[in-house]
Amino acid sequence: MATVEHVVPVAEGVDLWVEERGDPAAPVVLLVMGANASGLTWPEELVDRLARRYRVVRYDHRDTGRSSRAFDERPYALRDLAGDAVRVLDALGVERAHVVGMSMGGVLVQLLLLDAPQRLRSATVFATAALGAGLADTTGAGELPGPAPELLQLWQELGAERDEDAELAWRVEHWRVLNGPDAPFDPEEFRELERRVAAHSGTWRSPTAHALADPSGLERGAELAAVGVPVLVVEAPADPVNPPPHARHLAEVVGSARLVTVPGMGHALPRSVLGPLADALEEHVDAVEAGDRPVASAGPYRDVSSGPRTFVPVEEVAGALRPLGDGKADELRRTLDEHVDTDVEDPFERHAALERGGLGDEGDEGDEAAAPEPPHHRAR
Structure with missing residues (x-):
């Protein structure tokens, strides 16, 4: 299938390497990778499978892969990387995309859900934490568990000077720990991945800029309750x-999330988890494209949501209560207050209305954005 590469300017002196694959007329799936990781970290097998049905876009963050390495001269905040994703969509002429984020990429997707929801048809996040939690907890006050001690020890060695053989060995060991104990781990699979990434990047030097970037602005977890874009959370x-x-x-x-789990998956993408992960992604994207609510599947992953949320318009509740006597009505009202959200419209219906143009996007009036500079590109 056709693959096209672009160079997309996102800031003064900063260009990103971008690749798209698949039918240009198909729904767009934007893949957002984690910290200090090139877009080539997305496995070819996964990208090829998704590209059979969608227009798949992946890219190198700043200071990774073939993108500009300019952190020392132009420091940035992690939150700025979310804006880069929007600029990639602008450069490719994409109005809305199904956005998929892994690890730090999942944190960036959450920022997009808050700051640019009109650009997302759906979101899928995995191997990540909520804004204000985990590695996105900049206050240190959270109660959720942190990274494994073995991993923290390895991170102390990130960016150390090593020759090519030692660097490759360190990266494979890092992947072994990230993979976790449950999914089969093939060292050669990850050696080959890292050789591709190094060849693509033109260096064996480990990127470290994202570990040094300003993490402020990630303490926004409370705002996520208002999200109306359909969201799939994949548990690893x-x-x-x-x-x-x-x-x-x-x-x-x-506010609009569904939870599934891929058994055995850790913080890596070995071949053994790609099938179940792709199944979950495709089901979510296809349901949104069809205008349906995603439902539980009998596939190789498990839907572990606590159950579907129930959204009931206030008018319907009031009408249902009228025939009841005062005592029964009060009892039912108490039950509804405990178990049913009577004030929030169905987020999937709201998103469908946005797709139909039935609801205006907040903040669009009078907002004249500059036309993005067209990307340079070549086919390969």
């Missing part, structure tokens, strides 16, 4: 970075 039960119950916590604080 063996994740040593964001272990359970991080995924469930995230699904509970997001």
Whole structure:
């Protein structure tokens, strides 16, 4: 299938490497990778499978892969990387996309849900933590578990000077720990991945800029309750970075989220988890494209949501109560207050209305954005 590469300017002196694959007329799936990781970290097998049905876009964050390495001269905050994702969509002429984020990429997707919801048709996040939790907890006051001690020890060695063989060995060991104990780990699979990333990047030097970037502005977890874009949270039960119950916590604080789990998955993407993960992604995207609510599946992953949320318009509740006597009505009102959200409209219906143009996007009036500079591109 056709693959096209672009160079997209996102800030003064900062260009991003961007790749798209698949039918240009298909729904767009934007893949957002984690900290200090090139877009090539997304496995080719996963990208190829998704590209059979969607227009798949992946890119190198600043200071990774073939993108500009300018942190020393132009420091930035982690939150700025979320804006980069929007600029990638602008450069490719994409109005809305299904956005998928892993690890720090999942944190960036949450920022997009808050700051640019009109650009997201859906969101999927995994191996990540809610804003204000885990590694996004900049106050240190959170109660959720942190990364495994073995991993913290390895991170102390990030960016150390090593020759090529030693660097490759360190990266494979890092992936072994990230993979967790449950999913099969093939060292050669990850050696090959890192050789591709190094060849793509033109260096074996480990990126470290994101570990040094300003983390402020990530303490926004309370705002996620108002999200109306359909969100899928994929739990990685063996994740040593964001272990359970991080995924469930995230699904509970997001107003429109559904939770599924891929058994055995950790903080890596070995071949053994790609099938179940792709199944979950495709089901979510296809349901949103069809205008349906995503439902539980009998696939190789498990839907572990606590149950579907019930959204009841206030008018319907009032009409249902009228025929009852005062005592029964009061009792039912108390029950509804405890178990049913009578004030919030169905987020999936609101999102469908946005897709139909039936609801205006807040903040659009009078907001004249400059036309993005067109990307340079080449096919390969």
